[in-house]
Amino acid sequence: MESTVFVVACPKGFVTGGPECLHQLVNAINSLGSVAVLWDPEESRSDAIPAKEYESYGCTWDSEGPKPGDVVVFPEVMTELIPKYYSKNLCVIWWLSVDNFISTSQLPIEVIRECYPDLIHCYQSEYARNFIEMHELGNQLALSDYTNLDFITFASTLKRHECDQSSKKIVAINPAKGFERTEIVIKKFPSKKFLRLENMSRPEVMDALASSTYYLDLGTHPGKDRFPREAALLNCIVLTNTRGASDNDIDIPIDVERFKIDDSLDGFELELLSIVEAMDFNICTNLEMQSTYRNKITNEKKVFDEEVTKFIESIEVEISLVDVGIRNSLLDTHNFMMKVIQERDSALLQVAEMNKSMSWKVTQPIRFCLDLFKNLYKH
Incomplete structure (x- = not known):
């Protein structure tokens, strides 16, 4: 895969478990003969100093971001960037922290499932694997990490x-x-x-x-x-x-x-x-x-290197299957679903506000209509 570049999204200058995993991935991909770089999509951190604690991984930071054809790896806290790169890049979600996704994601899980069916979902833990399986997300790969x-x-x-x-x-x-x-x-x-x-x-x-x-x-x-x-x-x-x-x-x-x-x-x-x-x-x-x-x-380091080898091999296969036309149509579906979800959430918020000041008899018809709307949305 000499022509393929792996661009791994990572917050620069942070010293926590997630960024270290991302450094480990870039280090492993490069060690196996492919090319990988780190990239911080947040422009306000462009001048941030990379964490000294991770210098031993020998990672290079890219300031320009993914180019068409690059493979882009997003930690679960950056999934809102997928629509921007999906049509021109093979995108990967690395599920490092399920709870962080639940509390911070701007891209609902149902949109990920329905609009981006060919995403590769890598799981760092059994907990994340269970989450992926529960939400019926395809293309699952084990990608753990290792203790420093x-x-x-x-x-x-x-x-x-x-x-x-x-x-x-x-x-x-x-x-x-x-x-x-x-x-x-x-x-x-x-x-x-x-x-x-x-x-x-x-x-x-x-x-x-x-x-x-x-x-x-x-x-x-x-x-x-x-x-x-x-x-x-x-x-x-x-x-x-x-x-x-x-x-x-x-x-x-x-x-x-x-x-x-x-x-x-x-x-x-x-x-x-x-x-x-x-x-x-x-x-x-x-x-x-x-x-x-x-x-x-x-034994984690040995297992991780084996997982990264399988990851690179799987990427080779997925790149050959990319259909740009289908991806563009799925992006249109994304826009529609996001609009519906925003309207749903807005309606839920309005009902919550009305509940504070109105009796059950007044809000019951509204609740009935809202439940009907939610059921129609599901189907």
């Missing part, structure tokens, strides 16, 4: 935790996610030291996790998050809830009965307290029970 190799190297230098029952066990937490639930736990654990993973460099995070016994994550797990994997790799016992990607045994393959808590239940913190108190006397045993998870993390 600095953690792999650092982990190889560590010794296993000593099973010292008298030592004070440290619980590492990420206060940026699910802290309203984590705070409940903190108040119930006066004997525990909680270490916040915030405002830290990568070496500082590694040292913090290496000094911790547990890693507690009560966030929403919108994808296969990095912190749980980094913590597991550095010999923390990982404890999570059952939200998002944590609610399956593929993204976080740890015993649900032993290491995962349903934090939607009243009093969940008491159950967690009981579990951790028991684990304090069996640190090494519980670490060993998560060895499968650690081994899987160690």
Whole structure:
């Protein structure tokens, strides 16, 4: 594929899980002999400085954007750009965070399904794969990511935790996610030291996790998050809830009965307290029970390279099947559907406003008509 260029949309200068995945993809494509560049479609960030943390991936930034015939990879938070490039480029959605799409996308999922049937949908997690399948989106490909190799190297230098029952066990937490639930736990654990993973460099995070016994994550797990994997790799016992990607045994393959808590239940913190108190006397045993998870993390880079190879091969096939005429007609359908959806949402908003000031008897006929409109739209 010497003539094909992969343009990967990525916010420049951001240091979070998503941008690192996008850097990893560009690095892997280039390493396999194809050509890939990063591109930030937001003009206001054109002068932003690329994140130093990702310099090791050796990525090149392109300021001009996709040219006709390029393959364009959009993270799910940038799907609103697809209509602009769809007729001249093969477009890919990489589902890194399902929850971010739900909360921020300007392109409804039904429009993606009906107007762009030949998009390639890559999923970073089992959670994302289930979402794609539930919404009947075609052309699915696995495209995960891997834990930064600095953690792999650092982990190889560590010794296993000593099973010292008298030592004070440290619980590492990420206060940026699910802290309203984590705070409940903190108040119930006066004997525990909680270490916040915030405002830290990568070496500082590694040292913090290496000094911790547990890693507690009560966030929403919108994808296969990095912190749980980094913590597991550095010999923390990982404890999570059952939200998002944590609610399956593929993204976080740890015993649900032993290491995962349903934090939607009243009093969940008491159950967690009981579990951790028991684990304090069996640190090494519980670490060993998560060895499968650690081994899987160690092997991520190899799996990712294999997935990228299949991704490139699939792109070759898809390029040969592109029909520009059909794509232009689908764009017309897109415009119609977006108009209908906007009218629907406007009607819903008007009804919501009327409900605040009108009785049920007055709004009931309006609700009936609105439901009728919604059913007509579906069919």
